[in-house]
Amino acid sequence: MDEIMFKNMCKEIMRECKNRSIKVSDRFIAYYVKLLLLNPAWNISLTNAEELSRTDLQNFVKYIYTTLEIKDSPNVVTLKMQLYFQCNFDTNVNIISDYRNKLNTQLQPLEQEILNFKSIEDDDLQKLLKLIVNYLTLLHGLGNPSSDQVYQQAETALKSVFYKSELIEFILEENHDVKIDHLNMLSKLVAGIRVFNQRAMKSGEGIEDLPSLLAQANEQTHSDLHYILHDIMNFVNALTTAIDLGFIIVRDDEEDDGTLKLVLEDQNKYGSYIDYLIDLLVLYRQYEIFIRQIIDEVELSKGKLEAMFEQLENILKETYSIIYHKTMVQASIIYPQFIKIAEIWYIMQNEVIELSNINDTVENLKIYSEQTNRYEDIIYQIIARRQILTDEDRMEKTGMYRKAMLYCKNTIILNPGKIPNFDQEPLELLGFCPWKFVQSGGALIPGNPGNGVVKIKKRYYVFSCVEAILEFIKDPERNVCRVLELARLKPEVIDILRLYDQLDEVKTIYQLVKPIVKVIATADENIQTEDHPERSHIDPEYMWNVWDWKRKALKMADVAKRLTKSTQTNATSSRGSIKVQTHFLKDHNYQTKKDAGTCVPTPSTFIFGLRGRKDDKQFIITLTRPIEEKICADLTENCRK
Structure with a gap:
């Protein structure tokens, strides 16, 4: 990524936001842009300026400032x-x-004045000593040096380890690094001596009782955090239950393989609220995760503090045993003890800073969560009188692993009880159901490992119901890509679901989920058709000549000019309705013909004159008997019979 191009883009976005009175920081714009650029659909290339389209950049900038204009949007918050x-x-x-x-930095002028001090006169030495006392007291937070008692105790502690001769040597030292090291050593010794005296009840004016204050502050912070977490979980459980109940599982009519999908139970009533509630759930789940992390940190700090208190008491006892009833102790023996005390005290002061930062962080997180509308009335309308399920209730439900295995004999569904160290294995999407996450458009519904665990590329996924796991394993790789595809469109879930690394690996792939092309089954068939399924029709009035049409048009125009009249005649006036009696048709058989044969006379001829004649007077004599003779003979025969 070209850092110069990235900074220029962020500057342009900041300028547009400023023109529209949108108050955001440079750091937030950079954070938001990095998440959005994980989606290659923006066509924003920061590696090659020539490939960057001005139109694409303007659309990108417009999307950002348009989104940020909605200040109470759960996504932005x-x-x-x-x-x-x-x-x-x-x-x-x-x-x-x-x-x-x-x-x-605040003490640097005082430090430089000490390091650059050159005079060794008695009055000046006292002045330098006062500067060093003030510096050491302020550096370790051991009271206000303007107080006489605090100053006297600090001065006494300093003089016990830093004599006048050493003070002169310190002034005459030319090497500043040596002076700084000496000054740091003095700060630890003085701090150790003053803390030892304060714990021994001898002195310690202006020094707070850090062990007691830290223990009380840690306990109070821990109690406040649990109260905040309880309030968060009450709302999260109600919101999760409402969203889960708002969707129902139905069959996808567009698919032929019985695929299931989630649809809103009451689209008309709650359709305009469900997307906002889903985004609100992401916000409060993120709020919950942050509070839990802070609680873990406070509990860890409590353990560190207890060990630190014990270590401090042991060192104090050991130091007290060294100096008990002794007027003089070797510096090589006692100085390390005071340094250890100072180092522990220094760590305790750091714990105070950390605990103060934790309280500030919790307060600011609460302010962020209050910037959105919670729509509690809509949430409880969806729930009605049904039970609000907590995360523990969902986990305590009887696992449906065996039921899932009945429907799918694939070994991809694992039994969590047989996975070694499963409790220590991180779950993908923080244990939220990936199928409902995609189907609902981003809802974070907790999964139940009792329904079975799906392992894909060394990653474990859990699901909220059997239907979800069965639909997911139909095409696990594709469904994982659908999760990443949705995360590209909802950058606020990238951090909470820890998907940044996965999205960064595929940021050059424009389409993670490719559409499935349905294969249409075909076959060769033989079909016998009629030669002429439509009977031919010849229009007797068809005219192909345009002049015939013109002639007909002239006749019709001429007829249109004529006047039509009607006349009543005697013949027509007598016409009236006549009733006729009819009857149904009957079927009858009729003999129409009779098959018969006839016998005709056999033709017979004779050529006369072929013999004995020398001329050409031959002629033909017909010997065929008349047909009448045959008919008469047949009639006579029939009569005899």
């Missing part, structure tokens, strides 16, 4: 909450370091 938490909690070490650096 979630993103702001995520960035704030990353900058203020995930970097506690940096916060402590920043605090120490800030303190050193």
Whole structure:
């Protein structure tokens, strides 16, 4: 990624936001842009300026400032909450370091004055000693040096380890690094001595009782966090139940393989609220996760504090045993003890800074969560009188692993009880159901490992119901891509579901889920058809000549000019209705013909004159008998019979 192009893009977005009075920070814009650029559909290439289209860039910038204009949008609030938490909690070490650096910066003029001090006169030595006492007291937070008692106790502690001769040597030292190291050593010794005296009840004016204060503050913070978490979970459980009940599982009519899908039970009544409620659930789930992380940190801090208190008491007892009833102790023996005490005290002060930062973080997270409308009336309308399920209730439900295995004999469904160290294995999507996440458009419904676990590329997925797991394993790779495809469109879920690395791997692939092309079955068939299924028709009035049409048009125009009259005649006036009696037709048989044969006379001829004649007077004599003779003979024969 070209950092210059990225910064220029962020500057342009900031300029557009400023023109529209949208208050956002540069860091938030950079965070939001990085998440959006995981989606290659924007066609924003930051590696090659020539490939970057101005139109695509304008559309990208317009989408961002249009989204940010809706200040109470759960999506925007979630993103702001995520960035704030990353900058203020995930970097506690940096916060402590920043605090120490800030303190050193404030004390730097005083430090430079001490290092650059050159006079060794008695009055000036006292002045330098006062500067060092003030510096050491402020550096370790051991009271206000303007107080006489605090100053006297600090001065006494300093003089016990830093004599006048050493003070002169310190002034005459030319190497500043050596002076700084000496000054740091003195700060630890003085701090250790003053804390030891304070714990021994001898002195310690202005020094707070850090062990007691830290223990009380830690316990109070822990109690407040659990109260906040209880309130969050009550709302999250109601919201999750409402969204889960708002959808029902039905068969997809567009698919022929019995595929199931989620649809809203009452689209007309709650359709306009469901998307907002889904985004609101993401916000409060993120809020819950942050509070749980803070609780874990406070509990870890409590354990560290208890070990630290015990270590401090042991060192104090050991130090007390070394100096007990002794007027003088070797520096090589007692100085390390005071340094250890100072180091522990220094760590306790860091714990105070961290605990203060935790309280500030919790308060600001609460402010972020209150920027949205919770729509509790709509939520409880959807729930009606049905039971609100908690995450524990969902987990305690009897697992349907065996039922899932009845429907699918595939070994892809694993029994969580047979997976080694399953409790320590991280679940994908933080254990939320991936199928309902996709089908509902981003709803975070907790899964139940008792329904079975699906392992894909060393990643474990759990589901909220048997139908979800059976639909998911029909094409696991495709369904995982559908999760990533939806996450591209909803950047606020990328951080909470820990999908950044997966999306970064496929950020160059424009279409993760390719459409399934249905194969149409075909076959060759032989069909006998008639030669002429339609009977031919010849229109006797058809005219192909245009002049015939013109002639007909002239006749019709001439007829149109004529006047039509009607006349009543005698013949027509007498006409009236006549009733006729009819009857149904009957079937009858009729003999129409009779087959018969006839016998005709056989033709017979004789040529006369072929013999004995020398001329050409031959002629033909007909010997055929008349037909009448044959008929008469037949009649006579019939009569005899």
